Every structure is written in C-alpha cells, then in structure tokens.
Amino acid sequence: MQNLSIKINVGSELCLKNPDSSELGQKIISNSILLIDELGFESFTFKKLSLKINSPESSIYRYFENKHTLLVYLTSWFWSWTEYKIVIATTNIEVSIEKLEKAIHVLTKPILVDQSISYVNEVILNKIIIAESVKAFHTKDVDEENKKGCFETYKYMVNRVAAMVLEVNPLYEYPRMLISTVVEGAHQQRFFSEHLPALTDSKKGEDSITEFYTQLVFNMVLK
C-alpha cells in the first residue's frame, strides 16, 4: 500500500469540528497520537498537547469536547482504516476460506511499517489501540455514546468479517462473538506478550498470535 490519498470516514458525532479540514486539526491528531503513546492516556492532557503544538488549549476544545472523545475518534479512525485494509486484502479472492484467512491476518498481524496515510502514524496509532482502546468504551456513558453512533466503524468492521465467517459456514451460530473475541484477543495478547508474559505463550519475534487466532477461527467455523 503506497501513499494513497484516501479518506478514512470517521463520523461527525465524534468531534465538534472535523480535524481533517484544517492544519490545526491535523496537528491535533498527529501530535495527540505521539503524546498519548509517550505519556499514556491517563497522563495525557489537552494542556500538554497545547504546549506541544504551540496553540492554546481552548483551540483544541473547539475540535474535541475532551480527551475521551479524542480517543474515541482515534479508535474509530483505526477501525475504519482496518476495514479498508480488509477490503483491499480480500477483493478478487474467490475462495471464502482464503478470504476469511486474509481478514484474520489483517486483524491479528502487528503493524510494523508506517503506511503514512496523510498525517496519521499508523504504527504508533496501533500501539495506542493495543494499550488504550478498551478505555474508549469502558465508561459509564457507553450506551449514550453508542446511540450517537460513536462505535459504528467498529461494528461495521466486525460485521464485515462475521459475514465472511457465514460465507464459509452459513450455519455457524456465533460469528460476531467469534470475530470480536479474535480482534480484542489479538490486541490483548500483544499487550500481554510485552508486559505480562506469564499470561501468554507468545514470544517476541515469532508470530504465534496470528497462528493461534487463525487456528481458533477455523477450528470453530469448520467444525
């Protein structure tokens, strides 16, 4: 994938003003990715971001209500981008099993090289997704945010892959449970592999995570 100038569709309910539309907006996105990665989400503040980009804090608030909605925006961007990659990886592939396998690869392989779509560093964004994305929906107002459509890109992506599962086996009962288990599980295992190795069997270097989840999907679907 080269520098394609595609636009990742994220949803207008996630920001007050589209960051894509201005230089400041893009600076907010690209630098927030760097800063969240550097400090962790809890220590990240709009104040610190404002110092990094040399713009007043109040200007950032014109784009995002608060740092939580910014995180939701970033995760939504990531899932939208992931779905795009799945589409690219599976078009023109006729055999359903092969198609599903390609999708699982996109979902479980680590992102090692920045594919530089516009101003987003996908390698670092992926690190944030692994470390922080669960915080986007583990809040007291999930239901409210869900109603507003904050998690649509995630749902679309999961449902697209779940549909591939049904293509392989139309009788399989739990396609979405299977895929969301894989998506979240793969991130979780990457996190464990780096920080809590006693909870996994994945060693750095080799890619047992993709192998494990590929086995898992086909053991379940081709039963």
Place this chain on the structure above:
Amino acid sequence: MQNLSIKINVGSELCLKNPDSSELGQKIISNSILLIDELGFESFTFKKLSLKINSPESSIYRYFENKHTLLVYLTSWFWSWTEYKIVIATTNIEVSIEKLEKAIHVLTKPILVDQSISYVNEVILNKIIIAESVKAFHTKDVDEENKKGCFETYKYMVNRVAAMVLEVNPLYEYPRMLISTVVEGAHQQRFFSEHLPALTDSKKGEDSITEFYTQLVFNMVLK
C-alpha cells in the same frame, strides 16, 4: 458455597495497610465496590468515598496510595477468589476433561448470587471486574507494578487452568494464551451483550457465552 470464613490472599504490595485488619479498612473495601459500580471508575474519587463512609479522605490514603491501586487490589482479590472457586469445583474430579470443563464454567458463568464471603459483595465486584478490570493493567506503569507482584493472583489462576489444559493434551502449544483469551473474552462478551450487542451474538437470558467458550477450549485442545 455457604458463608465460609476463608481469607482471600491478596498480597501486601497492593496496599499500605491491610484493609482486612480494621473496621475502617473493611468499610473502605465494601463501600468502594458499591461506589465504583455506581459512578464508574473515572468519576469515583476518594473524596466521594470519604463522604459515603463518613471518614476523612486522608484516612483512606493510609490504606491505598490512590484509586488505581485500590482497583488493582479489588481485581487481585477477585482472581484469588476465582482461583479458590476453581479449586473447590475441581477437587475430587478424576477425569481431566471434566475438570477443565468445570474450571471454564467458573470462569465464564455470571455471578448471580452474593456468596457473601465477609464484607465483599461478589455480585457487584463481578460487575466492576467486567466493566473496569482492564484498567488495572492498561497503564504506563504496568511493568513496574508487575515487578512488585501486583498481578500474581491473576497469573496463578490462569496458570492453574492452563495446567489443566496440558493435563488434557500435554502437547497443546498455547495453553496460557487460550485461557487468558477465554477469561478476558468472557468478560468482554458480557459487556458487549449489555452495551454493544452488535459485537456479539449473546442475548440476555440464555447462556451462549459459556457455551461458546467451552466449545472454543475443547475445539482447540482436542484437535
């Protein structure tokens, strides 16, 4: 399980003073469970807890450094209790497959009735685990806390069940990855089922989550 007066071993690195040892300590634990459930972890503060228990904020700080370590303490308690339940459920069971199945049940079934071990409401604590426990280790200082032993009870529990997997199939390659996928996945799916149903196939009422993860484990291990 009746009111057994067992003690759940949690680890001294998790608190400044053992809350088990005093009335105030126990009040802190039991009321923090209620308040975190009520407000969500982000809105929960020691100030609010101090008002609820009618003790000054500074007294709470004598037990826990901050609300994060309190959450780590609660999750550690939960895993220790879970392991205890697994031990109870599997003693005197000879057949390895049956043993593993019982353990998976303990890990995936919802906790519906308060088993009232001491001052901890396990039903509400389980709700907290489902909603908030990922925040216990998704922080910038996981590594440091891990070194201190903050996640030992979780590791012990996972490794105990992983050992049961190996009992069923000594050649299985990824026992810990499998079990941590199940544990985290089961909680995740309960959360999705309630808040983001588009990401799961589990409907309220029936227990497809336990069924799904039991299938999953045996499809992987008995391959």
Place this chain on the structure above:
DNA sequence: GCAAATATAATAGTATTACTATCATATATG
C-alpha cells in the same frame, strides 16, 4: 491500670486538571 504506640478525625492547604469565557486578530469567502 497506666503509659506508649497506633489509628483515626478534623482541618487546611497546594498544584494540577478540566474545563469555560472573553476579546483581539488573522484568514478565508462571497
């Protein structure tokens, strides 16, 4: 039963966070 140690209460204080508000200035658009 009393002294000493320990735990808790009462109160105050501080830096940082998470915003909101106002007004001036720059830039784009029609």
Place this chain on the structure above:
DNA sequence: CATATATGATAGTAATACTATTATATTTGC
C-alpha cells in the same frame, strides 16, 4: 471590501489528587 469564521492570547473557576499538621480516640504491652 464586508462578513464570516478560525485561531490566538489571556483569565478564571470548580474539582481532583494529593500532602501536612495537630488533636483525639483506641488498642496493646507491661
């Protein structure tokens, strides 16, 4: 060129996340 819109500069506020100090209970050891 007028108007709208975006950004900058600056200020302010309530709440958060602590720390510190002193007084008062309560427990424990002799």
